Amino acid sequence: MAKGKTTAFFCKECGFESAKWLGQCPGCREWNSFVEEPVAKAEASGKRGISSTGSGGVTGVKIKPARLSEIQLDEQDRMKTGYEELDRVLGGGVVRGSLVLVGGDPGIGKSTLLLQVCRNLAFAEKKVLYISGEESLKQIKLRANRIGEVKGDLLFLCETNLDLIEAAIQEEQPDVVIIDSIQTMFREEISSAPGSVSQVRESTNLLMQIAKGKGIAIFIVGHVTKEGVVAGPRVLEHMVDTVLYFEGERSASYRIIRGVKNRFGSTNEIGVFEMIESGLAEVKNPSEFMLSGRPEDASGAVVACSMEGTRPIMIEVQALITPTAFGMPRRTAAGTDYNRVNLLMAVLEKRGHYDLSHFDAYVNITGGLRMNEPALDLAILMAIVSSMKDRAIDSKTIIFGEVGLSGEVRAVSMAQQRVNEAKKLGFHTCILPRISLDRMGAVDEIKLIGVDNVREAIAGISN
Incomplete structure (x- = not known):
């Protein structure tokens, strides 16, 4: 009798399973992404279904489909986290029975933010269970002492065995559960090591069953790779309801939380936080925060307005053009797409008749934000011209518009909201697509200058 299969090959990107190693994954078309791992010992693992009655797919429980008109929604289906910035990204609050994945670089503040959210929920008389697989209870208490007094029904558990964690959730019946982190969790039925493709997939599947079956909101923390994506199989992001990425430099005080997937709201919103001594504090007016400390009457500095969801954010675009000391001029872009900057410089050379082949170009979006919206094209182009001419643009002028390859300035969305934000912050002039x-x-109270092409825009700042 032939022995049963003990190992299989899994794609690290999408979780595709194969009996043998393949150079290219048939599922996601990635190369060299297959790893060999032991398969589950128990054939029944992962076969439990999700039941709206909380039965978890137990045999013998009769379930009945419901009509859409029979499903009741009320305000209690969402729980406020105590942070308006995070609630906006989540779509209005934490949805009961949802599974939320929070990813970010090590030390960025994921655990701190979630601990602060647990504190706020406990104050709001919610029962919260914080499960850590990376820190001891004493380490958690040291971090909790920094964020302030903790009151309410907030429980802590240090465990990595998901079978024991499931039993603890069954006993405590919390409203919210935090899993920190998913790469440290394991199931005994899976013989591979914690953090492997099989363990991450099966662990997430079990947590999803708990969340949906019992109506418990679960946050899971995920480590990221050097490419900036959550470590483990890409199927992990498909299984959860919401994927949030925590961005920012550890050396800077700001933090950006961005939703890249949300079944309960928009994925265009961002939340802005500032790292202070007592933890993370939300920044309710990012425009004022991003423009603080900007130089007056400095060449190469232009204020633009980018839309993040329904929120206009004022940012400063800086450019530095200097004669090159080498045969090949350097091109550097921080906070925006490098190829987009090269494209705009080519448009400026062709349509504006500027010779940039003998100059190094450095473009920077201040504040550490990464913006790729086409509405920043005109501001980047004007900053380059300002630096090359060494002529400052009025600090009370805002510029936005998309630039095409023919040098035309195209329309952008939500122009009215951008102008209103500029007016609120005291800007006097706005250059925008005609x-x-x-x-x-x-x-009222702001001068609007419409331009059709790049030459008109350059003429407008030269006068």
């Missing part, structure tokens, strides 16, 4: 100006209503 087609967007024609579609807008009258705006």
